[in-house]
Amino acid sequence: QRSSAAYAAVSAASATDASGGRPLVGIIMGSDSDLATMKAAAAVLEEFGVPVELTVVSAHRTPERMFEYARTAHSRGLKAIIAGAGGAAHLPGMVAAMTPLPVIGVPVKPSGAHLDGLDALLSIVQMPKGVPVATVAIGNAANAGLLAVRILAAHDPRMLDRMLAYQQGMTDTVLGKAAKLEE
Numbered sequence: 001q002r003s004s005a006a007y008a009a010v011s012a013a014s015a016t017d018a019s020g021g022r023p024l025v026g027i028i029m030g031s032d033s034d035l036a037t038m039k040a041a042a043a044v045l046e047e048f049g050v051p052v053e054l055t056v057v058s059a060h061r062t063p064e065r066m067f068e069y070a071r072t073a074h075s076r077g078l079k080a081i082i083a084g085a086g087g088a089a090h091l092p093g094m095v096a097a098m099t100p101l102p103v104i105g106v107p108v109k110p111s112g113a114h115l116d117g118l119d120a121l122l123s124i125v126q127m128p129k130g131v132p133v134a135t136v137a138i139g140n141a142a143n144a145g146l147l148a149v150r151i152l153a154a155h156d157p158r159m160l161d162r163m164l165a166y167q168q169g170m171t172d173t174v175l176g177k178a179a180k181l182e183e
């Protein structure tokens with residue numbers, strides 16, 4: 001069992017970040033084979049200057065590690081957890097059961113999977129009342145990152161400004177394409 005200090009901090013923070021560079025969002029996944037999908041969440045958070053930690057925690061293969069990760073997450077300073085898994089994807093729900101933090105679930109479609117990620121989606125989205133997991137679309141880890149930014153933005157005016165600028169950027173891009181089509 002690794003100690004909580006050993007979770008890899010992939011810090012995207014500037015020196016001026018309010019957290020002092022401590023991870024604010026935990027990105028966990030059931031297997032390193034999920035990384036190809038989950039790295040999109042890390043990329044978004046890096047773009048917004050949010051320090052993250054990223055590691056593998058498996059509900060089935062490392063249940064004690066999952067227990068320790070979830071139990072200590074809030075006291076280690078995390079504000080949200082993004083959890084991705086494929087197949088019988090119990091990781092997000094089990095973590096949500098053991099932390100007071102918001103948990104965002106990413107259904108992963110493992111390569112060669114027969115059910116196209118639908119199994120993971122249904123495993124993650126069908127949580128019982130009382131234990132919420134905010135579930136994004138199959139494979140859409142980028143949206144999980146954006147949702148985590150919005151959670152932080154509720155109490156961080158700088159993050160709110162960055163989200164507003166991001167949204168304006170999307171609007172400008174679409175309007176630019178529309179204008180080109182209309183030429």
Ligand code: RP5
Nearest residue numbers: 030031033085086087108110
């Ligand atoms: C799940 O099983 C993982 O989240 C992954 O999506 C899937 C396959 O894992 P590996 O066999 O590639 O390690 O628990």
